[in-house]
Structure formats: structure tokens, C-alpha cells
Amino acid sequence: SPYLLEGLKFDFRIYxxxxxxxxxxxxxxxxxxxxxxxxxxxxxxxSNLKDVFRHLTNYAVNKKNENFQQPSNAENPDSGHKRSFxxxxxxxxxxxxxxxNLQSRIDQLIVLTIICGQLFITHNYKTSIKTNDGxxxxxxxxxxxxxxxxxxxxxxxEVNHSPSLICESPFxxxxxxxxxxxxxxxxxIDPHFKKKVLxxxxxxxxxxxxxxxxxxAGKVESLFNPERETEx
Numbered sequence: 220s221p222y223l224l225e226g227l228k229f230d231f232r233i234y235x236x237x238x239x240x241x242x243x244x245x246x247x248x249x250x251x252x253x254x255x256x257x258x259x260x261x262x263x264x265x266s267n268l269k270d271v272f273r274h275l276t277n278y279a280v281n282k283k284n285e286n287f288q289q290p291s292n293a294e295n296p297d298s299g300h301k302r303s304f305x306x307x308x309x310x311x312x313x314x315x316x317x318x319x320n321l322q323s324r325i326d327q328l329i330v331l332t333i334i335c336g337q338l339f340i341t342h343n344y345k346t347s348i349k350t351n352d353g354x355x356x357x358x359x360x361x362x363x364x365x366x367x368x369x370x371x372x373x374x375x376x377e378v379n380h381s382p383s384l385i386c387e388s389p390f391x392x393x394x395x396x397x398x399x400x401x402x403x404x405x406x407x408i409d410p411h412f413k414k415k416v417l418x419x420x421x422x423x424x425x426x427x428x429x430x431x432x433x434x435x436a437g438k439v440e441s442l443f444n445p446e447r448e449t450e451x
Contacts, residue, residue: 222367224310226259230276230366230376231304234398235329237359238406238448241341245333246405247326248398251304252390257284276366282387290390301390316371325373329363332375352419354443358406360398405451415442 221228234248258272267273272284281287281300288299297306312318348356362382365373384399386392409415419442 220262220369221260222369222371223260224255224307227255227257227300228260228274228276228366229253229255229307230364231307231325232382233304233325233329233363233365234382235333235361235363236398236402236405237333237361239355240337240344243333243337244445244448245330247329248401249305250394250397252394253302253304253307254278254281255300255302257281257286257300276364289388292389301388303390303394311371321367321371321373325365328365328373328375332363332378333361350416350420352416352442358402360402405448407448407451412442 223229230253232252232254234251236246236248238244238246254276256273256276258270261267261270261273263274271280272286275281278301286300290299290301290303297303308318308322311321344357350356359380360382362379364376364379366376368374384395386395
């Protein structure tokens, strides 16, 4: 049984940034999106199973309903059928929910889900990319769809490895622009990264071919600073 607000079923879209799979480094974006059904919830039964606007929280489905309301502004989307994650957390808090505990459980759900696929993803990464200098050659923005049960337990619906970045409202633009910009800042890609990679590989090759010590071949500069990434 889902937890309802204003008699409506809803789910959260939470964004997570995967900057490295081995070792695992995951960042969870503080803001998110809450997507509401556009018709009052009714317990599923044979006579209403086709009432998708009551049962499915998908934005792509509900925006086709004539009752659908886009958020009126980007600063404080607290009404309509698409709202900010923080706004709904505040409403849950007013209803007596321990939102700090809820946030912790959602974060744990996201991390454990990624860990479930870590070995598989790591194998695919190492098969495609042979370089091993500590700096990941790719990143992934993941979209986690999470629903709350009646007892406020978070349940994972699905993980989108290519979440939609289409903006159909000012709120969409502000949220998704923030996700992309913060991801780029955290990755901190040097404009001369390719040149540094080639120099790094050349130095490593010299060491292997001639048995040179790091002092003879020149210092091999690390391409990844985990402390710097954490600081950002």
C-alpha cells in the first residue's frame, strides 16, 4: 500500500552520480523530483486496473491527463503534479515523518543497489578500458525511482541509466541544469587531460621497457586526486 499525499500516489526521482566503480564513489544530489498521479488513488481491483492516472506515477503518462499541472515556478514548486523533493520532505515532516531517517534509508537503498551491480559494471569497465591510473574514463548519472510504502518505507521501482534531461518547465531546467553542472564540477576534468594521459602512458612504457626507476624516467604524476574530488 502506497503512502498518499492529498489522496494521490507519488514517487521520487533521485539523481546519483557514479564517478568511479573500482573503487566505488557515488554522490547523491540533494534535490530531486516528486511525481504525482493525476487522479485520486484507489486500491487496485479488476474494475480500475486500466485507470493508469490513479496507479502509475510516470510523468510521461500523467502529463497526458487534462488535470495535469506543471509546477508554477522554479524557486518553490510546492503545488501541481510535479514538485521538488525538498518540498515534499517538508510536507512529510509536518505529517510527523522523521525525514532525516527517511533520507538516510533512501541513500542506503541507492548505495546497496549500486553495490549489487558493482562486479558486473567493473568487469565491463575493465574490458573496455585498459588504462589503470586511478582516474575513471567515464561517469554515469543515474535516476532512481523510489516510492514510499504506507509505513514510509522506501521501495525501489527502477534505476534509469539514461534519465531524461528534457526540460518542460522552469523547475525541470533548474533541477537538471544543477545536476549536470555539479557532475562536471565533481569530475574536475583538466582541459589538458588528454595530453597528461599520453605523457603518463609514455613514462609508464619507459619504465616497463628499460626497467627504469621512477627517478630515471621522471616522476609519473597521478591523474586522480580523491581528496580534491571529495573537497569539491
